[in-house]
Each structure stands twice: as structure tokens, then as C-alpha cells.
Amino acid sequence: MKQQNPEKLLRSQEVLKELKEARGGSLLNSHQVMGNDPNLVNAFLQQYLNCNKRDVDIPKKYRELIVMAIGMATQTATTTKVHAKLALENGATVDEVFEVIRIIFFTCGVSKLLPALECLEGFFEPIGLEE
Incomplete structure (x- = not known):
């Protein structure tokens, strides 16, 4: 329709x-x-x-990390992916993204952690065990 x-x-x-x-x-x-x-x-x-665009004081990298966190907390995959990409493009580091993920885990629990990690699979490589 x-x-x-x-x-x-x-x-x-x-x-x-x-x-x-x-x-x-x-x-x-x-x-x-x-x-x-x-x-x-x-x-x-x-x-x-x-x-x-209007009266914006928070630097773009941090705004994108905030919106990414909101996407994780609400389990909105598009928001999580789009804003993770924008955060990284605006200078966010692996450590900063994973600090946000730890905060989500602490405040929202594993029920938000696992879907957030699944959303970010294309952004970060898994760490395997060395044989």
C-alpha cells in the first residue's frame, strides 16, 4: 500500500x-x-x-556512541549498526565501542549484550584461541 x-x-x-x-x-x-x-x-x-545540526555541543564521535548505545539498549539493529559505523568513522576506537558495550551489559544485562554483539559482527573480528 x-x-x-x-x-x-x-x-x-x-x-x-x-x-x-x-x-x-x-x-x-x-x-x-x-x-x-x-x-x-x-x-x-x-x-x-x-x-x-542545531545547537550541537557534543562532539560527533560521542554523539554517535550515545545513539549506538540507545540502539543497543532498545534492541534496534538499524540504529546500532548505522551509529556504530558513524562512531568508528568519526574516530571512535575499539576500546571506546567496547566500553559502551560494557555499560550496556552493566545497565541492561545479557539480554541486550548478546543482540548488540550480533549487530556488530561485521565490524569486529572474533578473537580465537591460538593452537
Whole structure:
């Protein structure tokens, strides 16, 4: 099912264009699905701008680590993966990422730890036993 109202579609496309520009040229599929409701995608855009572009004092690396942690705590795989990648791209170290994982383990337990580690399998190599 897809939005059929031409005015709503036009408004959504305008907002999606703004969101794509604000995000540096990319949209996730979830953003495009939100496009079925111009008010929802606009609300998302405004929150994105408020959290990422306006009055931002926390350095990007730390903001990405925070959002990654929230993704882990809420078991939101897309948030965990996207923001782990962005944290690493913005200078986060293996030690910093795993410190966040330890905090998640301490505050949320193993039920959040294991899914978080599964989300990050593509980012970190397993450490095996030497034979």
C-alpha cells in the first residue's frame, strides 16, 4: 500500500529531499516508508535537525556512541549498526565501542549484550584461541 494523495506525495517528496540533503546525500528505506505520511517524515526531519545540526555541543564521535548505545539498549539493529559505523568513522576506537558495550551489559544485562554483539559482527573480528 502506498500514499495516493498527490498533495501529500509532493509534500513528502519535498521533505525527503531536505532530509536526504541534511543526511549528506542518503536516505534509509525506513525514511522512504515514512514518506507515506508527510507529517511523520517532517517530524522526523525536524528531530534530526534538532539533534544533529542545531545547537550541537557534543562532539560527533560521542554523539554517535550515545545513539549506538540507545540502539543497543532498545534492541534496534538499524540504529546500532548505522551509529556504530558513524562512531568508528568519526574516530571512535575499539576500546571506546567496547566500553559502551560494557555499560550496556552493566545497565541492561545479557539480554541486550548478546543482540548488540550480533549487530556488530561485521565490524569486529572474533578473537580465537591460538593452537
